[in-house]
Amino acid sequence: MTELEVSSDTSVFEVPAVLDEHGRLADHCVRKALTMMDAHGLVVLTGLLSDAEADAGLELMRETIDNPDRSKCSFASETDNRYKRRDFCSLPSTPPVKSFAATLCQRLEGVLSEYCGRSRPLLEVATFTSYIGSSHQYIHRDPSGVISLFAAVEDVSEQQGGTVFVPGTHLYGGVGNTHDGQAEELMALFRLSCNYRIFLHNFRKLWRMRKGAQPPLAPGEFTDRVFSRSWDQHQPNVLRFMLGKNAQFSIAMLGPRTLWKLHRHRAELRRLFHLVQTAPRKGSVILYRSDLLHAGPDNRSPAPRRFFGMSIARDVIEHKYWHDGYSPHPTLTAQPLCFGDLLDFPGLPASSAAPSRRVAGLAD
Numbered sequence: 001m002t003e004l005e006v007s008s009d010t011s012v013f014e015v016p017a018v019l020d021e022h023g024r025l026a027d028h029c030v031r032k033a034l035t036m037m038d039a040h041g042l043v044v045l046t047g048l049l050s051d052a053e054a055d056a057g058l059e060l061m062r063e064t065i066d067n068p069d070r071s072k073c074s075f076a077s078e079t080d081n082r083y084k085r086r087d088f089c090s091l092p093s094t095p096p097v098k099s100f101a102a103t104l105c106q107r108l109e110g111v112l113s114e115y116c117g118r119s120r121p122l123l124e125v126a127t128f129t130s131y132i133g134s135s136h137q138y139i140h141r142d143p144s145g146v147i148s149l150f151a152a153v154e155d156v157s158e159q160q161g162g163t164v165f166v167p168g169t170h171l172y173g174g175v176g177n178t179h180d181g182q183a184e185e186l187m188a189l190f191r192l193s194c195n196y197r198i199f200l201h202n203f204r205k206l207w208r209m210r211k212g213a214q215p216p217l218a219p220g221e222f223t224d225r226v227f228s229r230s231w232d233q234h235q236p237n238v239l240r241f242m243l244g245k246n247a248q249f250s251i252a253m254l255g256p257r258t259l260w261k262l263h264r265h266r267a268e269l270r271r272l273f274h275l276v277q278t279a280p281r282k283g284s285v286i287l288y289r290s291d292l293l294h295a296g297p298d299n300r301s302p303a304p305r306r307f308f309g310m311s312i313a314r315d316v317i318e319h320k321y322w323h324d325g326y327s328p329h330p331t332l333t334a335q336p337l338c339f340g341d342l343l344d345f346p347g348l349p350a351s352s353a354a355p356s357r358r359v360a361g362l363a364d
Contacts, residue, residue: 003197006275008158010044013167013276017048017285023107023347030110033287037111041170041292048107049151049283053348057100057308058153061127064091073126073327079232083221085134090329091125093337101125101310103347104151104285105339111287115147115314118340123311124326130161130299133215135202135225137234137295138248139164139194143325144171145315146290151308152280160305162278163286166190166293169273179272189262190273191293195249198295202236205298290325312339 015033018026025033025045036043049057064070065087072081073088080086091097101122105112123146142148156162169187176184206225209217225235233248244252262269277297278286288294290311299305311326 003201004194004275005270006164006277008277008279010276010278013040013042014044014046017045017107019107025107025110027110033111034114037287037289040167042165042167042286042288043111044278044280044284044286045108046281046284048285049103049153051282053100053103054151054153054283056096056348057151058306060091060097060100061129061153061306061308064089064127065129071327071329079225079228079230079235080130080134082224083133083218085131087127087129087131088327089127090327090332091127092329093125093331093335097125098337098342098345099348100308102342102345104149104310105312105342106347108149108285108287109343112147112312112339116312116339118338118343120313120315120339121317122328122332122337122339122342123313123317124309124328125332126309126327128296128307128309130296130305132299132302133209133217134161134298135205135235136161136198136298138198139166139191139293139295140233140248141171141293142290142311143317144291145313145317146311146325147314148288148290148309148311150280150286151310152282152284152286153306153308155282156279156305156307157301157303158277158279159299159301160279160303161297161299161301162280162305163307164275164277164295164297165288166273166275169293170289171291185261186265186269186272187293189258189265190269192249192253192258193262193266193269194275196254199236199241199249202298203238206236 013036015029015036018029020026025048029045033043033045070089071092072078073090081088128150150163166187169190171184179186203226206217206222209215210222224230226237227239228235228237229239233246237246240246241250244250280286
C-alpha cells in the first residue's frame with residue numbers, strides 16, 4: 001500500500017536452511033535463526049521444505065478449504081471470511097495434518113526447543129488464504145507467550161499480501177529500558193501512526209469498490225465493513241471507530257496529548273522502526289514471536305495467497321487469551337496435542353525431502 005513506507009527486502013532476516021543427516025536444521029542454521037529471533041523477533045528460513053513437501057501441505061489446505069463444513073477461525077477478519085475475501089480456517093487433527101505439522105516441528109526442533117518445552121500445547125494448525133478485495137489488517141500483536149510460523153506452500157508475490165512485520169518490536173525482559181526508557185511508548189505511537197494510514201487505505205479501497213472498481217462489492221458488504229455494529233477488529237468500521245469500540249484503532253486513542261507526541265516524535269519513529277513485507281518463495285518458513293508487531297495485508301492480486309500456519313505456546317496461556325488469537329479445530333480441542341507429541345509423531349516420508357539440502361557431518 002502506497003500510504004505506508006514498506007520495504008520488501010527481507011534478506012537481512014533470511015537463513016538458508018540446511019538439514020543434517022537426521023533431517024533436522026543444521027546446528028549453524030539453528031544458531032543463526034536464534035540470533036535473528038532474539039534481535040528482530042522473526043527469521044525467514046528459505047528452502048526448509050522441498051517442493052514435494054510444500055505440495056503435500058497445499059493439498060491438505062485445499063481439502064480443508066473445499067469442505068463446506070470447515071471450521072472457520074473466529075479471532076480476526078470475520079467479515080472478510082463472510083464475504084469470501086479471506087478464508088481463515090483451522091485444520092482437523094487428521095494423521096496427514098499431524099504428519100505435516102510434525103515434519104515442521106522436527107525440522108525446527110533446535111530452534112523451537114529454545115522457547116517451547118515438550119509439554120507446551122499446540123494452540124492452532126490453520127490455513128490462511130487471502131483473496132482480492134480483502135482488508136488490510138491493523139498492525140497488532142498476538143497474545144504473548146507463543147511461537148508462530150507461516151509455511152509458504154507456493155510462491156507468494158508482494159501483490160498477494162505477504163505478512164508485514166515491524167522487526168525489533170517484540171517484547172522481552174528489559175525492553176522497556178531501551179530507547180532511553182521510551183521503547184514501549186514509541187512502539188505504541190508507531191503502531192498508531194501505521195493504523196491511521198491503514199484505516200484510510202481500507203476505507204478508500206472500499207469506496208472505490210462501491211463506485212464500480214474491481215473486484216465488486218457483494219450486496220450489503222459496504223455497510224457490514226463500514227457501519228456494522230458487528231465485532232471485527234480489522235475493518236474500517238466508522239461506527240466502532242467513533243464509539244471507541246475497536247481495540248486495534250479508534251478515536252479514543254487519538255487524544256490531544258497523543259497527537260502531539262506523534263508530531264513531536266515523527267522523525268524518531270521513522271528512524272527507529274520500519275515495516276518489512278515478506279514475499280516468501282515456496283518452501284520457506286517464517287518463524288516469529290507472537291508479540292512482534294505484524295499485520296496481514298490485503299491481497300491486490302487475482303491469485304489467492306495461501307499460508308499454512310501453526311502456533312505453539314512457549315508459556316502458560318489462559319484459555320480466555322488463547323481464544324483471543326487462535327482458533328483450534330474441534331478435533332484439536334477434543335484431543336489436545338503438545339510440542340512433544342509432534343516431535344514423536346511420524347513425519348512426512350523422507351523421500352519427499354530435497355536430497356541436495358541433506359548434508360551429513362556439517363562443519364560450523
